[in-house]
Amino acid sequence: MSGQSPNPDYRTLIEPTRVRSVVYHDPQIFEQELERIWHRTWVYVGHISEVPNKNDYVTKSIGSTPVLMVHDRDGKISLLLNKCPHRGNQLCAYRQGNRGTFTCPYHSWTFANTGDLIGYAYADGYGDADKSGFSLGRVPRVGIYRGFVFGSFANEGPSLEEHLGGATASIDQLLENSPEGELELTAGFLQHRTKANWKFMLENETDGYHPAFVHGSVFQVTDSGIGKLYGPQSTALTRDFGNGHTEFDLRPEWRRIGKPLEWFGTSETRFPQYVKAMEQAYGTERARRIMIDGTPHIMIFPNLFIAEIQLFVLQPIAVDETIQHVTALQFKGAPELNRRLRQQTMGSVGPAGLLLADDTEMYERNHRGAVINDPEWVTLTRGLHRERRDENGYRIGHSTDEVPQRAIWRHYTELMTA
Amino acid sequence: MPQSTATAMLHLEAEQTDLLRRVEQFLFLEARLQDTHAYDEWEALWADDATYWVPANGSDTDPERQMSIIYDNRSRIGVRIDQLKTGRRHTQTPRSELARIISNVELVTRVGDEIEVRANAIIFEDNLRGETLWASRNEYRLRITDGGFKLVRKKVGLVNNHKPIFTLSFLI
Numbered sequence: 001m002s003g004q005s006p007n008p009d010y011r012t013l014i015e016p017t018r019v020r021s022v023v024y025h026d027p028q029i030f031e032q033e034l035e036r037i038w039h040r041t042w043v044y045v046g047h048i049s050e051v052p053n054k055n056d057y058v059t060k061s062i063g064s065t066p067v068l069m070v071h072d073r074d075g076k077i078s079l080l081l082n083k084c085p086h087r088g089n090q091l092c093a094y095r096q097g098n099r100g101t102f103t104c105p106y107h108s109w110t111f112a113n114t115g116d117l118i119g120y121a122y123a124d125g126y127g128d129a130d131k132s133g134f135s136l137g138r139v140p141r142v143g144i145y146r147g148f149v150f151g152s153f154a155n156e157g158p159s160l161e162e163h164l165g166g167a168t169a170s171i172d173q174l175l176e177n178s179p180e181g182e183l184e185l186t187a188g189f190l191q192h193r194t195k196a197n198w199k200f201m202l203e204n205e206t207d208g209y210h211p212a213f214v215h216g217s218v219f220q221v222t223d224s225g226i227g228k229l230y231g232p233q234s235t236a237l238t239r240d241f242g243n244g245h246t247e248f249d250l251r252p253e254w255r256r257i258g259k260p261l262e263w264f265g266t267s268e269t270r271f272p273q274y275v276k277a278m279e280q281a282y283g284t285e286r287a288r289r290i291m292i293d294g295t296p297h298i299m300i301f302p303n304l305f306i307a308e309i310q311l312f313v314l315q316p317i318a319v320d321e322t323i324q325h326v327t328a329l330q331f332k333g334a335p336e337l338n339r340r341l342r343q344q345t346m347g348s349v350g351p352a353g354l355l356l357a358d359d360t361e362m363y364e365r366n367h368r369g370a371v372i373n374d375p376e377w378v379t380l381t382r383g384l385h386r387e388r389r390d391e392n393g394y395r396i397g398h399s400t401d402e403v404p405q406r407a408i409w410r411h412y413t414e415l416m417t418a
Numbered sequence: 419m420p421q422s423t424a425t426a427m428l429h430l431e432a433e434q435t436d437l438l439r440r441v442e443q444f445l446f447l448e449a450r451l452q453d454t455h456a457y458d459e460w461e462a463l464w465a466d467d468a469t470y471w472v473p474a475n476g477s478d479t480d481p482e483r484q485m486s487i488i489y490d491n492r493s494r495i496g497v498r499i500d501q502l503k504t505g506r507r508h509t510q511t512p513r514s515e516l517a518r519i520i521s522n523v524e525l526v527t528r529v530g531d532e533i534e535v536r537a538n539a540i541i542f543e544d545n546l547r548g549e550t551l552w553a554s555r556n557e558y559r560l561r562i563t564d565g566g567f568k569l570v571r572k573k574v575g576l577v578n579n580h581k582p583i584f585t586l587s588f589l590i
Contacts, residue, residue, distance in 0.1 A: 193582035221500035351586040361509035
């Protein structure tokens, strides 16, 4: 296929262990992804802690579509489309705020933050027209799992819980690290722009083969023990949860070492208040187990990446442009831990991050390579001979194996050919 | 020295004019060390109690609570430099080609042996991705020492830091 054909046959572009490079750089394929993935499946939008009070709103997106995540005047979380239904003006120009109504600056049409039209200027010009026909557009389905807000532009389809499947266990694992079982995203987001296709990020988030090389410079100049987790001797696992959700499971390593907070490169004695709060919340035994296991490293298809200490949201802008939004995870009831979470996040990610700046360099080089036609395929065979199933039936492999990448393409093909 | 930015220059005495010249020379030196990737020499400009801050989402955020693009203490400045010197900081391999203009230098206040300075910076970067123009309003706290100045605090307020920005891996 040339990449220019009107309706690409995805089954000839993607095979179980290899993918044609054109899938990363063809603008037409990108348009079809917006339609068949971003505007159909469940997409992560934001977290309820970003709109804690009634009338709070924050500007988010689903694929290329800007969305207002609103804690509306009725107390409900709604996802409204940022477009005045009168003449199509962008309605709200601010990233966040608190307001019960939105007024379009063009002709002063005013909407409640539930999306209902309240009034327009010089109302006599509309006679006795029915205002209910002029509500703001909205994302038809909103699903919330333990504070994580997802939206789907499809009126019907699998429920959010069905979509998340086994990935809910990782979210549950994450929240256990809070003595109150809740996450708070209160530190604001860094926005890192890159000239690369979004799928390079999707695939790299659970790639355990690259860290020793891409991040070797960091491992060399810090005492970080992280490097070993990604080596040939590591007992960590890659996992395919189905539906494109993939995980890098470090728990086998942390359990082998058996030290609470080792996952965070620290120890119990450095965080006495946190340890006490965890023991009070969960009991000594369970708290110890949680603090040994730490937080997950999971890529929830297509755009939510929880990376132990931070949360990324991928936003595709164009076939060759993506924004990585990232913030530090903050656990309710854990101020001691939260400070270190912010500091470590700021050091490692974002445009100047010691880690992510190098990952992002790879994404841009990935993209430059993809436009070269020979060889035509990228290969994803690593660890095929040792791929197996865990006790829950999920495919797993060695920490450096390409189990996640094969899983992502399997799901991608399903969505693109549905 | 007057606090008011509008009148600052008008009230400069001869002694302060001399100080301004020396401050400018220091900022130009820093700019050259950054442009030429003279990592060790640049690191040596910092005081032991240094803070190197590049805020995100505006310039009046609380770096102790909110995410910043860079919020390094002296130790992390050292790690950042050490990483660049490994030769495997891929985003700087090959290195960015840089030229920057530091201008609009103002002395703001002097307290004891420390002076607050403001300046604007325009930086042209060329790297594998292409050409990028960076603009910032900078604030410095300099400590007067026998040999000149030490950088105690540098805040780089990128004018577009509320928007998505490309990788920023050269020394800004």
